[in-house]
Amino acid sequence: MNAKVVLFGHPNVGKSILFNQLTGLTATVSNYPGTTVEVYEGKVKVEGFHLRILDAPGAYSLLATNEAEDVARRLLFEDRPDMIIQVADATSLRRHLYLTLELMELGLPLILVLNQVDRAERAGIKIDREKLEQILGVPVVETAAVEGRGIKELLNAVVNVLRSKKAPNPPKLPSEIRRHLAKLEECLSDRLPSKLRISKRALASLIALGDREFSYLAENLPNKLREHLESLGRDLVLARAELADTIYKRVIVSEKKALKPSTIDRLLVKPVTGLILASSITLAIVWSVLAIVHEVAHKLPSILYYGFYEPIVREGLDAILPDGLLKYILIGDSPGIYSSLGLLTTGVFFVFFMILPCLFILYFALGVLEDSGILPRLGVPFDAPLRKIGACGEAVCPIVAGSGCSIVGIFATRILRTEKAKFIASFIQWIGVPCMAEQVMIWLVLGCYGSIYVTLLYLILLMTTIVAGMILNALLPGYEEPLIMELPPWRRPQLRNVIKKTVVRLREFLFKGVPLIILGVLIVNLLYYTGLIGALAESLTPILSGPFNLPSHVIASLVIGVLRKDVAVGVLMAVAPEMTALQMLTAVTVVTLYFPCIGSLVVALKELGLKRTLLMIAIMTIITAATGSILGSLSRIYSS
Amino acid sequence: MPNLRSLEIKEFIMLPGTKLDLKLLNRLTSMGLVPGRRISVISKGKSGILLEVDNSMIFVSREMLRLLFCQVDDRER
Numbered sequence: 001m002n003a004k005v006v007l008f009g010h011p012n013v014g015k016s017i018l019f020n021q022l023t024g025l026t027a028t029v030s031n032y033p034g035t036t037v038e039v040y041e042g043k044v045k046v047e048g049f050h051l052r053i054l055d056a057p058g059a060y061s062l063l064a065t066n067e068a069e070d071v072a073r074r075l076l077f078e079d080r081p082d083m084i085i086q087v088a089d090a091t092s093l094r095r096h097l098y099l100t101l102e103l104m105e106l107g108l109p110l111i112l113v114l115n116q117v118d119r120a121e122r123a124g125i126k127i128d129r130e131k132l133e134q135i136l137g138v139p140v141v142e143t144a145a146v147e148g149r150g151i152k153e154l155l156n157a158v159v160n161v162l163r164s165k166k167a168p169n170p171p172k173l174p175s176e177i178r179r180h181l182a183k184l185e186e187c188l189s190d191r192l193p194s195k196l197r198i199s200k201r202a203l204a205s206l207i208a209l210g211d212r213e214f215s216y217l218a219e220n221l222p223n224k225l226r227e228h229l230e231s232l233g234r235d236l237v238l239a240r241a242e243l244a245d246t247i248y249k250r251v252i253v254s255e256k257k258a259l260k261p262s263t264i265d266r267l268l269v270k271p272v273t274g275l276i277l278a279s280s281i282t283l284a285i286v287w288s289v290l291a292i293v294h295e296v297a298h299k300l301p302s303i304l305y306y307g308f309y310e311p312i313v314r315e316g317l318d319a320i321l322p323d324g325l326l327k328y329i330l331i332g333d334s335p336g337i338y339s340s341l342g343l344l345t346t347g348v349f350f351v352f353f354m355i356l357p358c359l360f361i362l363y364f365a366l367g368v369l370e371d372s373g374i375l376p377r378l379g380v381p382f383d384a385p386l387r388k389i390g391a392c393g394e395a396v397c398p399i400v401a402g403s404g405c406s407i408v409g410i411f412a413t414r415i416l417r418t419e420k421a422k423f424i425a426s427f428i429q430w431i432g433v434p435c436m437a438e439q440v441m442i443w444l445v446l447g448c449y450g451s452i453y454v455t456l457l458y459l460i461l462l463m464t465t466i467v468a469g470m471i472l473n474a475l476l477p478g479y480e481e482p483l484i485m486e487l488p489p490w491r492r493p494q495l496r497n498v499i500k501k502t503v504v505r506l507r508e509f510l511f512k513g514v515p516l517i518i519l520g521v522l523i524v525n526l527l528y529y530t531g532l533i534g535a536l537a538e539s540l541t542p543i544l545s546g547p548f549n550l551p552s553h554v555i556a557s558l559v560i561g562v563l564r565k566d567v568a569v570g571v572l573m574a575v576a577p578e579m580t581a582l583q584m585l586t587a588v589t590v591v592t593l594y595f596p597c598i599g600s601l602v603v604a605l606k607e608l609g610l611k612r613t614l615l616m617i618a619i620m621t622i623i624t625a626a627t628g629s630i631l632g633s634l635s636r637i638y639s640s
Numbered sequence: 641m642p643n644l645r646s647l648e649i650k651e652f653i654m655l656p657g658t659k660l661d662l663k664l665l666n667r668l669t670s671m672g673l674v675p676g677r678r679i680s681v682i683s684k685g686k687s688g689i690l691l692e693v694d695n696s697m698i699f700v701s702r703e704m705l706r707l708l709f710c711q712v713d714d715r716e717r
Binding site for chain 1: 690698699700
């Protein structure tokens with residue numbers, strides 16, 4: 001028998017770890033509120049039931065405040081599951097009971113999981129599980145997902161609930177509220193949306209709370225009822241909170257303080273120390289990752305690629321294949337990474353000898369940062385400066401993820417609450433945050449001229465981001481609600497989880513990024529083979545050699561940059577002998593700013609829509625023209 | 641508009657009552673920030689305050705605090 005089960009709960013309660021324990025599949029595990037924006041699915045077979053388990057994004061309430069929470073509730077509303085497993089943190093039960101009361105109204109079988117009982121026990125917190133079960137009328141299971149404790153008991157409970165198909169009764173709210181909700185239910189009886197599969201009671205509650213999605217249903221209500229909706233909603237919220245508090249007081253056996261705020265937590269809210277601390281942490285992380293990546297990117301190719309791979313492949317194919325198009329496509333006509341442009345030489349080098357080792361290091365570091373709780377904390381001190389350019393503290397997570405790959409970063413903007421914040425956070429990633437693979441190439445190409453030029457590039461990107469962000473913030477309509485954010489507890493990252501997460505992200509890159517890299521190398525290869533690169537260069541020469549003061553061969557980079565920015569910067573190496581340091585700085589700046597890579601462009605179209613994506617491209621073109629012209633003029637002055 | 645300096649924050653805060661915007665009220669309450677409940681302040685700074693809510697840490701920016709208290713102030717005026 002097939003059954004669909006949704007794991008639901010607040011962010012940072014260990015849902016994803018529990019999901020991994022239940023299904024044995026890989027899922028990203030995160031400390032940042034709402035990171036599990038994508039819905040992970042796993043399967044498990046238990047006592048004749050084929051369970052399809054869905055890991056919903058973290059949500060505090062059924063009244064969604066961002067897209068991630070909206071995705072979570074859609075899993076319950078539109079894709080009716082056979083049961084819900086609410087995962088709650090045993091150390092802070094009272095906060096979770098509010099959501100429990102909401103879920104109890106849905107009319108779906110429910111299990112409440114008290115996760116992290118290990119932490120609760122260590123802190124001396126004890127909950128009367130049986131009493132809680134009795135009061136709620138919902139099975140309650142204790143787990144410590146990190147240790148794999150309670151998983152068997154949970155699966156047994158799932159089977160029992162699926163067999164009984166029993167949904168809990170709605171919570172016992174004050175009679176006055178129940179009476180008003182019942183009236184509301186009556187009025188809704190003939191207007192239920194066909195695709196919606198929740199109880200009338202839950203729908204009535206959402207309408208009373210002013211849920212935007214169902215506001216059209218409120219419009220047709222009798223005037224008297226409609227006028228009292230807001231006060232009903234207000235009473236409902238407070239009654240739920242009071243009931244949650246009452247239940248909590250009845251089931252808590254021993255209540256102790258489990259929270260130990262660190263000095264870092266205390267300092268984060270101080271504007272100067274917080275910002276210095278967060279900036280130092282960010283810089284230390286980025287520079288150490290880059291330093292390791294730089295070493296790896298330098299040493300791996302020289303040892304493996306030049307020493308073993310290239311000679312074997314080149315000699316082998318030289319012996320097998322006659323000169324012609326196929327051989328040209330596969331290995332080019334000359335050795336060397338940037339002059340060969342063959343799929344098996346340049347293509348393989350970029351993917352396996354350079355980008356993958358770099359991304360492995362970055363994603364591993366990112367996993368450690370997320371699981372330890374550092375990453376979400378950066379949002380606190382960065383909130384005020386980011387607001388000046390139209391974003392907010394919560395945008396730190398997508399922006400840092402975007403420093404790995406903007407495809408991942410733009411997807412992560414879903415956790416932001418407004419379209420304006422999403423737009424600006426995506427825009428920052430396009431112009432101000434080169435992806436890690438591109439940063440490695442920047443260090444390799446521009447670093448040859450001295451680290452001062454790399455520093456200059458970062459300063460230029462920072463300046464353009466600040467100026468463009470401030471202008472956009474002033475021009476774009478919309479209001480970003482002030483920040484209120486839960487900070488996850490400090491945790492020692494688990495190697496298993498970090499590796500799992502790294503593997504999932506690398507797999508995503510292999511499937512989405514690698515085909516684009518190979519395609520990019522192939523296109524440039526064919527442009528050279530057919531001689532089209534010359535014609536393209538000629539048509540754009542007036543701009544390149546005019547205001548930008550660049551050699552016309554830079555066009556190859558601009559063409560490939562549409563597909564992959566890192567490869568585009570790497571290809572600049574082929575024209576390096578023709579350029580001065582300032583010209584190379586201009587070229588790298590132009591390649592970084594002029595257009596997004598095709599992967600992030602597709603994601604932006606999906607996430608932001610055509611109009612906003614075109615607006616971003618238009619702004620990028622203006623910024624590129626202005627910055628390129630200024631740098632071009634400077635390079636002309638200093639070369640003469 | 642209340643002066644921010646008048647919002648002197650001590651060792652605990654008590655969020656204003658029922659006159660908040662309904663969605664904001666639901667958001668705060670679902671996170672454990674229930675109006676009228678005494679909430680401990682872990683740390684305070686110009687950018688905001690760090691609160692302890694049922695063994696969890698919640699950061700509330702200064703702007704959010706101002707919004708909470710302004711709404712009450714405006715409605716009660």
